Amino acid sequence: MKSPFPGMDPYLEPHWLDIHTSIMAAARQALNRQLPEDLIASVEERVAIESEEGPQHEFGPDVRVFEPPAVETMSVEVVGGTATARYRLLAQIDPITERFIRVVQAGSERLVTVIELLSPTNKCSDGLQAFRSKRAELLASGVNFVEIDLVRAGNWRALLRPHYCPRKAVTLYRVTSRIPSDPAAVLLEPISLRVRLPKIPVPLRRNDPQVELDLQDLLDETYTTGRYGRRLDYRRELSPPLDEGDAAWADALLRAAGKR
Numbered sequence: 247m248k249s250p251f252p253g254m255d256p257y258l259e260p261h262w263l264d265i266h267t268s269i270m271a272a273a274r275q276a277l278n279r280q281l282p283e284d285l286i287a288s289v290e291e292r293v294a295i296e297s298e299e300g301p302q303h304e305f306g307p308d309v310r311v312f313e314p315p316a317v318e319t320m321s322v323e324v325v326g327g328t329a330t331a332r333y334r335l336l337a338q339i340d341p342i343t344e345r346f347i348r349v350v351q352a353g354s355e356r357l358v359t360v361i362e363l364l365s366p367t368n369k370c371s372d373g374l375q376a377f378r379s380k381r382a383e384l385l386a387s388g389v390n391f392v393e394i395d396l397v398r399a400g401n402w403r404a405l406l407r408p409h410y411c412p413r414k415a416v417t418l419y420r421v422t423s424r425i426p427s428d429p430a431a432v433l434l435e436p437i438s439l440r441v442r443l444p445k446i447p448v449p450l451r452r453n454d455p456q457v458e459l460d461l462q463d464l465l466d467e468t469y470t471t472g473r474y475g476r477r478l479d480y481r482r483e484l485s486p487p488l489d490e491g492d493a494a495w496a497d498a499l500l501r502a503a504g505k506r
Contacts (some may be wrong), residue, residue, distance in 0.1 A: 267345060398486060
């Protein structure tokens with residue numbers, strides 16, 4: 247079962263950890279079917295920096311509150327003749343692991359290109375600053391850098407700085423590419439909610455043949471294999487909500503598909 251949306255499905259955003267992992271794995275396979283024989287794509291990991299930015303801090307599945315085997319009673323208070331116990335509970339916080347793709351040269355392991363599928367943590371507070379610093383470091387060392395932004399949360403404009411996005415290019419989603427040989431420029435591809443996700447070129451070495459990632463194929467595979475057609479409730483309100491025009495368009499689309 248495919249998503250009723252022609253491109254990115256905003257109802258997938260609350261499940262981003264699973265979506266992110268699945269798309270990265272599928273992208274690695276798609277790249278290795280196309281890359282020159284001496285280049286290899288692999289999925290790498292890093293620990294994400296959490297942010298307190300926003301109305302509430304959402305850890306998703308990365309926090310577990312549990313009662314230890316020996317629970318310490320902190321105090322007992324008598325209220326209206328009834329004893330009320332207070333307990334000290336611990337929160338076990340596991341760091342969020344984010345995945346990205348490295349394209350390296352076989353033998354030398356020279357890093358050629360990094361492909362990032364952005365998460366909200368990459369566009370908020372400390373995570374944003376850490377991401378910008380790492381990107382600058384990689385570009386300075388001669389590595390191509392591709393960012394795929396399919397989540398609406400976070401400050402994408404701050405991530406784009408020092409570049410400025412013209413009003414006509416402002417969309418819900420986008421892809422940006424940076425290459426060390428043109429350090430002052432960013433190639434921006436705006437992506438509307440209402441269109442199919444594009445095939446994006448992946449910059450490699452100067453004389454390499456063109457390699458593309460079909461973002462829509464990757465998303466469709468993730469949606470189908472993750473059984474999101476059974477999981478998502480298209481009757482609920484999105485958070486954050488769509489703007490008035492996109493909300494009306496999405497409502498008509500979902501009603502036509504029998505989802506509302």
